[in-house]
Amino acid sequence: MLDDSIAAISTSLGEGGVGIVRISGRDAFRIADKVISTAGGNSNWLKESHRMHYGRIADPATGKIIDEVLFSAMKAPKTYTREDVVEINCHGGYIPLKETLRVVLAAGARMAEPGEFTKRAFLNGRIDLAQAEAVIDIIRAKTENALKIAVSQLDGRLSEKLAFIQDKILTMLAGMEAVIDFPEEDIQEESNEKLTGSTGEIIGELEALLKLAATGKIYREGVKTAIIGRPNVGKSSLLNSLLGQERAIVTSIPGTTRDIIQETINIKGIPLVLTDTAGLRETEDLVEKIGVRKARELAREADLLLLVMDAQDFYTQEDKRILRELDFSKTILVINKIDLNETLSYKEEFPIPVVKISSLSGQGMTALEDSIEELITQGKAALSETVIVSRARHEDAIYRANKHMEELLAGFSTGVPLDLLSIDLRSAWEALGEINGSTVTEDLLDRIFSDFCIGK
Numbered sequence: 064m065l066d067d068s069i070a071a072i073s074t075s076l077g078e079g080g081v082g083i084v085r086i087s088g089r090d091a092f093r094i095a096d097k098v099i100s101t102a103g104g105n106s107n108w109l110k111e112s113h114r115m116h117y118g119r120i121a122d123p124a125t126g127k128i129i130d131e132v133l134f135s136a137m138k139a140p141k142t143y144t145r146e147d148v149v150e151i152n153c154h155g156g157y158i159p160l161k162e163t164l165r166v167v168l169a170a171g172a173r174m175a176e177p178g179e180f181t182k183r184a185f186l187n188g189r190i191d192l193a194q195a196e197a198v199i200d201i202i203r204a205k206t207e208n209a210l211k212i213a214v215s216q217l218d219g220r221l222s223e224k225l226a227f228i229q230d231k232i233l234t235m236l237a238g239m240e241a242v243i244d245f246p247e248e249d250i251q252e253e254s255n256e257k258l259t260g261s262t263g264e265i266i267g268e269l270e271a272l273l274k275l276a277a278t279g280k281i282y283r284e285g286v287k288t289a290i291i292g293r294p295n296v297g298k299s300s301l302l303n304s305l306l307g308q309e310r311a312i313v314t315s316i317p318g319t320t321r322d323i324i325q326e327t328i329n330i331k332g333i334p335l336v337l338t339d340t341a342g343l344r345e346t347e348d349l350v351e352k353i354g355v356r357k358a359r360e361l362a363r364e365a366d367l368l369l370l371v372m373d374a375q376d377f378y379t380q381e382d383k384r385i386l387r388e389l390d391f392s393k394t395i396l397v398i399n400k401i402d403l404n405e406t407l408s409y410k411e412e413f414p415i416p417v418v419k420i421s422s423l424s425g426q427g428m429t430a431l432e433d434s435i436e437e438l439i440t441q442g443k444a445a446l447s448e449t450v451i452v453s454r455a456r457h458e459d460a461i462y463r464a465n466k467h468m469e470e471l472l473a474g475f476s477t478g479v480p481l482d483l484l485s486i487d488l489r490s491a492w493e494a495l496g497e498i499n500g501s502t503v504t505e506d507l508l509d510r511i512f513s514d515f516c517i518g519k
């Protein structure tokens with residue numbers, strides 16, 4: 064498969080100053096040479112790798128000029144894919160890019176699959192799987208913090224940490240095999256002690272990584288947030304206020320916000336995936352019932368709930384009932400429309416953070432952001448310089464590796480034969496190998512790279 068040359072438009076489609084068509088593979092230069100003409104005579108550029116050249120793209124079949132371009136030809140192995148790569152900088156419009164890609168494909172390239180350039184970088188050994196995944200995480204980063212985690216992963220920080228642990232496991236395996244091979248020797252007891260010690264150390268390392276996964280997930284996937292409350296308290300207005308622009312339909316007719324709207328916003332570096340829902344209240348209207356059921360479901364699934372109440376009509380029976388239904392540990396009470404009731408006071412002691420705001424005037428919005436940050440980051444590892452696990456796939460593999468190590472530990476204390484225990488140890492090693500891709504299946508690879516965009 065790696066024998067053929069692939070091509071795709073690598074920039075996003077839309078109007079822009081420049082757009083790039085990328086070609087990678089054994090025939091990349093030959094293909095580019097067919098469609099590019101340069102003032103200095105054709106093919107001259109082939110001698111100068113990693114330099115920008117000026118030329119024209121023409122359709123070899125008709126001789127018609129398609130675009131005036133700058134292009135770079137990069138000789139393997141110092142390229143993104145470790146293959147020969149040509150990047151053609153066209154004018155950034157849909158038609159010049161599409162036409163350029165068309166003639167490149169006609170000249171012998173195959174249309175690249177999603178993520179195929181990065182997949183080749185992995186298959187050709189330039190980066191490992193965790194680093195390949197970091198590439199897509201960089202592209203999709205919603206906040207600076209998400210970017211920071213992804214860049215450190217691309218840099219190989221996670222891979223290094225895992226390689227270190229895998230290495231320890233290999234040393235243990237070698238130790239175990241020695242004992243298995245020479246059972247008569249008097250090394251059994253001493254070795255058992257050593258193995259138990261190493262197992263404990265590795266469990267400690269894996270658990271530390273798992274703890275960090277909660278932080279990583281927040282920044283990579285975002286915090287699923289639902290704005291809930293009875294109709295007309297200002298949920299849509301709050302959503303709009305958080306979004307900073309009028310996206311949701313704001314209406315004063317009770318129960319009309321039936322459509323579920325989703326947006327990602329950046330609150331102090333934390334990506335909030337906001338969902339606006341219909342009011343959580345009893346109703347006879349069927350269409351609305353569907354909305355309400357959905358609202359309950361969303362409230363259950365959310366990581367953060369903003370329960371909105373109306374300062375003018377505060378803590379009604381309905382408000383009480385809704386509050387009772389919610390998971391307090393993830394809820395903030397937002398008292399809205401404080402501009403209409405500046406002197407609002409209440410006797411209740413709520414078991415959750417309370418913030419007074421006005422979605423209309425913007426009053427209290429900073430306090431709300433502080434409160435959100437506090438609730439989300441409390442009890443979680445800080446975003447420091449340490450390695451952060453951000454993908455569920457990685458977390459799952461580490462979790463399984465840890466389970467095997469725990470079984471190993473239990474096995475040592477109950478005297479399970481070493482040759483049986485070595486199976487657990489090997490499984491732990493393999494589980495960790497799924498993260499950097501050393502023990503990954505073709506199937507999983509396909510699944511991971513199909514999540515990429517075309518051209519990357």
Ligand code: GDP
Pocket residue numbers: 292293294295296297298299300301313314315317318320399400401402403420421422423424
């Ligand atoms: P929802 O049904 O909970 O989504 O409520 P909406 O966001 O549609 O708001 C209901 C009504 O309250 C609209 O007329 C809004 O303009 C008004 N409203 C929302 N927030 C505020 C606020 O902070 N102050 C004032 N004075 N009116 C608000």
